[in-house]
Amino acid sequence: MSSGLAIAAEINTTGGKHAILVRGLTRRFGKVQALHGLDLTISPGSITGFVGNNGAGKTTAMHTLMGFLPPNEGTVSIFGLDPRRDAREIRKRVGFFPERDQPYDWIRLKNLFDVGAATYADWDRSLCEALCRQFDLDLNRRIKQLSRGMVAKAKLIFAFAHHPECLLLDEPTTGLDPSSRHDVLRMIQELMRTRSVTTLFSSHNLDDVAGIATDLIVIHEGKAVFSGDMHNIQSNLALVEVAGWTGDVPHTLSPHLVKSARQPHASLWLLRDRGSQALAEFRQMHDSKQVTVKAPSLVELFLFLTSGALEPQAQDD
Amino acid sequence: MIHPAILTEYHRTKWQMLCLVLLLFLVLLGLRALFGTGFTLPFVFVLIPIVCGSISLDSFADDFLKGHIRFLYAMPVSRFGVWVVKCLFGIVTMCLCSLSMYIALFTFPDEDVLTALNILQLLFPDVNLPPLGVVWITLALYGYAVGFFSVMMCVSLGSAAFLQINLLCTIPASVFYLVYRLTGTIPSPSGVVLTLTIAALSLMLGSLVLFAARNPYLERRLLRWGMGAGFIGVTTAVLCGASAVEVAWPQAAPAGRLDQVITAHASLDGRSLAVVTRGTYMETHGYILTADGTVEIDLGPGVSLLEDPALTWRPTARDPAVLYVEAASPLREALHNALGGPASQLVVRSLYTGQTTRVPCLGHGGLDFQYRRWLDGGQRLLGLRKEDASGRGWSMCALMQDVATGKVTETLLADGGAIAAEALDDNRIFLVRIGNTVAIVDLHSGTTDEYNLPKGARVSLSFVPGARSRPPMLEGDSLVLVRRTIKKDGVGFDIIMYNLITGAIEVLVDRRDLPQFTLEQAAENKAPFHVGSYLSPSGRWLVYWVEEPHATQGWMATRMHLLRLSDRTTFDLEPPRTRWNELVFSREESRLLIVQREDMLFMAALDEVPSRKQRYLSTADAHLQVYDLGSDGPHEIFVSVAYDYDFAFQWLNENKIVYLHPLGRDSQGHWSEIWTIDLAAGTQQCVECAP
Secondary structure (H helix, E strand, C coil): CCHHHHHHHHHHHHCCCCCEEEEEEEEEECCEEEEEEEEEEECCCCEEEEEECCCCCHHHHHHHHHCCCCCCEEEEEECCECCCCCHHHHHHHEEEECCCCCCCCCCEHHHHHHHHHHHCCCCCHHHHHHHHHHCCCCCCCEHHHCCHHHHHHHHHHHHHCCCCCEEEEECCCCCCCHHHHHHHHHHHHHHHHHCCCEEEEEECCHHHHHHHCCEEEEEECCEEEEEEEHHHHHHHCEEEEEECCCCCCCCCCHHHEEEEEECCCEEEEEECCCCCHHHHHHHHHCCCCCEEEECCCHHHHHHHHHHCCCCCCCCCC | CCCHHHHHHHHHHHHHHHHHHHHHHHHHHHHHHHHCHHHHHHHHHHHHHHHHHHHHHHHHHHHHHCCHHHHHHCCCCCHHHHHHHHHHHHHHHHHHHHHHHHHHHHCCCCCCHHHHHHHHHHHCCCCCHHHHHHHHHHHHHHHHHHHHHHHHHCCCHHHHHHHHHHHHHHHHHHHHHHHHHHHCCCCCHHHHHHHHHHHHHHHHHHHHHHHHHCECCECCHHHHHHHHHHHHHHHHHHHHHHHHHHHHCCCCCCCCCCCCCCCCEEEECCCCEEEEEEECCCCEEEEEECCCCCEEEEEEECEECCCCHHHCECCCCCCCEEEEEECCCHHHHHHHHHHCCCCCEEEEEECCCCCEEEEECCCCCCCCEEEEEEEHHHCEEEEEEEEECCCCCEEEEEEEEECCCCCEEEEEEEEEEEEEEEECCCCEEEEEECCCEEEEEECCCCCEEEEECCCCEECCCCCCCCCCCCCCEECCCEEEEEEEEEECCEEEEEEEEEECCCCCEEEEEEECCCCCCCHHHHHCCCCCCCEEEEECCCCCEEEEEEEEECCCCCCEEEEEEEEECCCCEEEEEEEEECCCCEEEECCCCCEEEEEEECCHHHHHHCCCCCCHHHHCCCCCCEEEEEEEEECCEEEEEEEEEECCCCCEEEEEECCEEEEEEEEEEECCEEEEEEEEEECCCCEEEEEECCC
């Protein structure tokens, strides 16, 4: 079955419950392959942390979702709409926070929000003004007169003030000082608390994600290598280290396996179910000193998924 | 919902436009104050495309080169809408800028405006104030299109600016030069404007295609460069094609509607023929008229006459011929010189057989050279060339050119130390030297005779339009000289006849009653007054003039006087004039024609001219006066006030005058006709009429 048919089938079987559905997405820039068969499934109302190293393909994926870039292969759907065909409709229903792009330097904030009010039918002026007051934004100042953190807040308000059904936030905290970063995260939390919006929040800062996300997707080299909800990660995920083990993963654990890696003197296995019967039996069969089972931190989880190790390694990029 | 680009463009341009309009207004006012309108107006033609190109470059530079357009694209917008909105805002900005420049230049007109328009007519002969706006908008459109296209094709401001400069200057200039080299002709200015308009539309279309194809999230260099190169090629092809069409089917004005009149006339002694040329700065047309004013020979386009009317007819009874310069209208001459093209051709055309002989015209190439006389019964032409002798006055050479072969023989007259030279009719050259001396060089024998002039005397060798150039020398080697005098009873001048051989002096005129000048002023040389004289070709009449204050109006007037040399009687030629332009005796010297052209300064002083304001910017008057020079002195027999500066007059015979009558301008161009005045019958007749 092709990817397009697969999506159609999924929508039919789930009753169109997925806000974002991506299957087999591939995007190349010349010889560089940015996305390599990416699959994403995002439920309505969720706040999904979209994490990955620099160059993993997060921004490219978001640009494809917004219809800025056509996919080379695969299919993309937001609320059942195809970005290639329905880009304007998607941009009406989606608020986008671009990482690098920003409004004209010379424009005043009030004029910028006037542009938003003239463009979007559902623009909420009172919400806009309230958020500006709350986060100390002077509407008479020009973009070039604002700090980086203030510009990020303005962009966030611009993305949110037309009451979008979905928010795509492309690294909103990157490059901000701790204080601005804290403000922006607090702003996102405030917005999420007051209104349930499907949010895809890309970052390579795991602390940011841990604070606000309900779901997590890890992208590595253009592929989604892990997806799951945060509660399940914290309560069920198991990182198993077996000293001296050089063989394959036992077949009893294979159904629970997310990823395995072989170290010089041990094997590491990431399992979905920490309390499974198979894991308990495996521990009984082996020396307890040789088998260590623990709940991975987000950092450990990310490092293991992206590099197969629990310590940071030198990055190629 | 409003397109977001409308609001962003509004916020971008509201102050920027105001500042730009104000800045241009002030800059032009400043330039006018500093350099005058004459300099400023042509400068605007350079300024407009650069300003408009920069506006368009700037408007998209923010969007594309700084990436702001990506922020705009995150909104539900139409890309085509962005392009259209930006174009419309740009066009409004350009129109306002053009308007501000127009107001800055023409709201407070000065006397320099006519000069400015004349300079402009070197580029655009049909420029008048209303069409000027159209020309400006054309240039603005091209400049704007170039800026748009450049920013669409390039990803950095530097490369966009580089491309813009090339599209504004290099490509049009190269096409122009190519067309000139291949065809030897120069496209007409209206054709150039039309070509630029087509090229501008081509570039706008190119910018739209590039804009639509250019995804700011995805750089496709090959596609961008391919499309850009394609449209530059199309634009170049359009420029070449339109220029080729313009050259193949020129829009030059046909006879009867030629523009700016260039006056040059000559009458053939004994046959009563006259050559008349008229034309624009781009093209001229020549006619030979009979004594009764009918067109005998149509010489066709590209005809202009040498400055001295005595050269127009070859002095030979067996094969009379007319001499003219081919394809030497002022602009063509200037462009030929600038482009290093071939020299203009002198054409000798037989009146009987129509056979023509061509030789290179030596006056080409920026040489200070003037043809002066026929030599050897019409076989050779004599000309004078002068060169700066590095602070030692001028060096003078006589050049003799064989008409059949074009071979030139050069004779050095003075190696520095000369002030002026003029040809006499008997193969001699009259030379004025530094140190109040004159010399007469015999070209045949090679001898030079030197003479000292009386103290304070001055030889007037000023050229009189329409008259034969000659020194004021009578038979018997007597010179007519003007001499300033400062005596106890007053400051003044006298006109003397000085015999070069004997040194005898006869005072012809003695004026020492110029009340406006004091002895002290004269001693300190602070009150130079203008005085000049002109000896008629036969030597029977001397016209002299002096500048004096007008009795009632207060402005300085030139009073002209006529001295009959046979009995030394002086007559006044009323009325006083602010200036005069042409002074032509008829062939028998029984009549005198004076043309006085009024300029802007004079017009401003004459409040009684009711239509001054209406005609202020476009025209001035030409006053024709004809005197009958009978035994009892000159009598004014004909007066005509032509309400156009461009009237030009010449004698056909003793009773007939030919003149060019500019009719005015319409959508097709400028119209003029050739008319004659019959003084005996008191009638006027159109000879070559507009359809």
